[in-house]
Amino acid sequence: MTRDELKSHIAGRFEGRMTLLDTGRYDPMYEVKRSDLLEVAKALRDDERVKFDFLCNLGGVDTGERFEIVYSVASTINNLRLDFKVILPYEAAEIESVQEVWPAANWHEREMWELYGINVLNHENLTRFLLPDDWDQGYPLRKDWDAPDFVRMPEL
Amino acid sequence: MGVIRKLPLYAERIPGGSLVMTSLEAVLGQAQAKSLWYLLFGTACCAIELMCTGASRYDFDRLGMIFRATPRQSDLIIVAGTITKKMAPRLRRLYDQMAEPRYVIAMGGCTISGGPFYYDCYSVEKGIDHIVPVDVYIPGCPPRPESLMEGCIHLQEKLKKTKLGDWQEKQA
Amino acid sequence: MDGLRTEEFVVNMGPHHPATHGVCRLMLTMDGERVMRIEPVIGYLHRSLEKICENRTYAQCIPILDRFEYVTSMSCNQAFALAAEKLAGIEVPERAEYLRVIMLELNRIASHLIFYGVTAMDIGALTPFLYGLREREGIIDLFEMTCGQRLTYNYIRIGGVSKDIPAQFVPQCRTVLSTIREKLHDYEGLLNENPIWLVRTKGVGYLAPEVAIAYGVSGPVLRASGVNYDIRRNDPYSIYDRFDFQVAVRPNGDCYDRYLVRLDEIKESIKIIEQALDGLPDGPISAKVSPNFKPPPGEVYSRVENSRGELGVYIQSDGGKKPLRVKTRGGSFNQLQALPVFGTGGLIADLVAIFATLDVIMPEVDR
Numbered sequence: 001m002t003r004d005e006l007k008s009h010i011a012g013r014f015e016g017r018m019t020l021l022d023t024g025r026y027d028p029m030y031e032v033k034r035s036d037l038l039e040v041a042k043a044l045r046d047d048e049r050v051k052f053d054f055l056c057n058l059g060g061v062d063t064g065e066r067f068e069i070v071y072s073v074a075s076t077i078n079n080l081r082l083d084f085k086v087i088l089p090y091e092a093a094e095i096e097s098v099q100e101v102w103p104a105a106n107w108h109e110r111e112m113w114e115l116y117g118i119n120v121l122n123h124e125n126l127t128r129f130l131l132p133d134d135w136d137q138g139y140p141l142r143k144d145w146d147a148p149d150f151v152r153m154p155e156l
Numbered sequence: 157m158g159v160i161r162k163l164p165l166y167a168e169r170i171p172g173g174s175l176v177m178t179s180l181e182a183v184l185g186q187a188q189a190k191s192l193w194y195l196l197f198g199t200a201c202c203a204i205e206l207m208c209t210g211a212s213r214y215d216f217d218r219l220g221m222i223f224r225a226t227p228r229q230s231d232l233i234i235v236a237g238t239i240t241k242k243m244a245p246r247l248r249r250l251y252d253q254m255a256e257p258r259y260v261i262a263m264g265g266c267t268i269s270g271g272p273f274y275y276d277c278y279s280v281e282k283g284i285d286h287i288v289p290v291d292v293y294i295p296g297c298p299p300r301p302e303s304l305m306e307g308c309i310h311l312q313e314k315l316k317k318t319k320l321g322d323w324q325e326k327q328a
Numbered sequence: 329m330d331g332l333r334t335e336e337f338v339v340n341m342g343p344h345h346p347a348t349h350g351v352c353r354l355m356l357t358m359d360g361e362r363v364m365r366i367e368p369v370i371g372y373l374h375r376s377l378e379k380i381c382e383n384r385t386y387a388q389c390i391p392i393l394d395r396f397e398y399v400t401s402m403s404c405n406q407a408f409a410l411a412a413e414k415l416a417g418i419e420v421p422e423r424a425e426y427l428r429v430i431m432l433e434l435n436r437i438a439s440h441l442i443f444y445g446v447t448a449m450d451i452g453a454l455t456p457f458l459y460g461l462r463e464r465e466g467i468i469d470l471f472e473m474t475c476g477q478r479l480t481y482n483y484i485r486i487g488g489v490s491k492d493i494p495a496q497f498v499p500q501c502r503t504v505l506s507t508i509r510e511k512l513h514d515y516e517g518l519l520n521e522n523p524i525w526l527v528r529t530k531g532v533g534y535l536a537p538e539v540a541i542a543y544g545v546s547g548p549v550l551r552a553s554g555v556n557y558d559i560r561r562n563d564p565y566s567i568y569d570r571f572d573f574q575v576a577v578r579p580n581g582d583c584y585d586r587y588l589v590r591l592d593e594i595k596e597s598i599k600i601i602e603q604a605l606d607g608l609p610d611g612p613i614s615a616k617v618s619p620n621f622k623p624p625p626g627e628v629y630s631r632v633e634n635s636r637g638e639l640g641v642y643i644q645s646d647g648g649k650k651p652l653r654v655k656t657r658g659g660s661f662n663q664l665q666a667l668p669v670f671g672t673g674g675l676i677a678d679l680v681a682i683f684a685t686l687d688v689i690m691p692e693v694d695r
Contacts, residue, residue, distance in 0.1 A: 024627060056544070079562045151276070199690075207442075243373070
């Protein structure tokens, strides 16, 4: 299946739930609404023609105006690749966990919670992970985060 | 017999054998310098260069240095790699568990001042000399095995010149 | 033994332990000598590489990401350069592609030689450590001749490579490869039929292929469980589709197969490098990239087959000279996540063997 065939298959099967964006520079990038997330994820994993069974990457992004959560999936059987993202405003930073669809998402979501502060619902173990146990200085990867001993590199 | 030639030698021959008189400091200094056992403590990239220095081409064993896995049996800790704020109390604990006399070599840019992680980094300790007292600093990112061996030879020179009184001062 | 009261207890393994590769802490719940539950505690090497990359230009990000996976830092450079080139639509010249493939495969052999030495040392055999690192020195000499560094190379840049190879590179490379090929017979003879090695690794730590795919495990660990998935073959990048090589797959999924798969991969990499040296064309070594590199807004996720699995870099750009977000993903992260699922039930010595054959590098996990 080539990339164009994949795009037409997704457009036919997931019409209305996955919208193609024009920001993906190599593999297609779709946008999914938060309410459709689990249903779309299960359908992507179980669909007969595309079977996306391998979760490559799950990460949060802070663009300065909103949060985005980017999912990258692949199919080991059909050699396909796809990305999709969920857009969240700053005030409603919560998302459901996709752990039941792809168990690989467990630690990725835990890290996203710890560094961005995006709450993950239905996660089995949302505890401290990468930062020291007595960390009380907020969520470091946000764009507006600062701390007294944080030194920024000066512009040359 | 090469070691005896280097000691300050006030030789006296007595019938039936020979006797060498020298100072206790010199003998202890030489003995300590020639068999430093180091703790295998490597966190990051410099650990690979430490492993290479202990392996075939650049052999640490010819300086008398072999690695031990526990701090109780070692007298040198080569801190190779970045120390983060989460790891700093564990480093201090390992240093406290070593028996005196004990020495520290800071290997690589990260242990001297934070290295490439000085700017824009929220979780790295910028240098280890406020956690443990350091004897030799070896710059580089990562330093070549030859640099590491030169650092260890500097430490050996320092040990050969130690006076007995220094051990008391270090505790205070 | 009825009537004796037994209870489970917790043993802490790490963060400083000779058998954990780097600073990994495992909290083990034990029933006697049997491991009942494993809980990895990580974060002792969290150096916030992603936050640093947000305040560096694209060219300055490459040496920072070198430290992400320092044993095979050519792959890290390649993943980032591929992503940046896709964002900006840059075409890489032929000679640069061939040089990249040669360096990537040499780095893969060097990493598997370290695996050979360190795994044998963890399980108790001390001699292979010296043999493996001795052969690796030959490869490191080639790297030093080309780019001046032994470990973190900063060689593969956006648009090509940074320096051309000197005249004595090709003959010396052929000598090194033929030495490794003949010495590999001796190294296999040391361990492959050794009764102690077979008892320690055969049948230990079985990983089912469905569990592996569900947890995102990739690389030699996945291929040792029988799944034929290699990004160089299934989703080719650079010019890997021009070379003739086999993908090393083994059916059993235990520690012995994970060890054998990596030795097979060394032989396949030697084949690829020889084909690339034979077909090396002349030409420029880099496309023209402006010093003020500003790709148009967009996002891309590019992935590369590393010696530990899939190494992926996701970049989102907003049109400026610094990336908006760089997210990296390493193979060891998912393998450590899968360890509590398949590593329990054995003795603690089996856990050391499983951990050694997973070949985990901690900065990939902690970033």
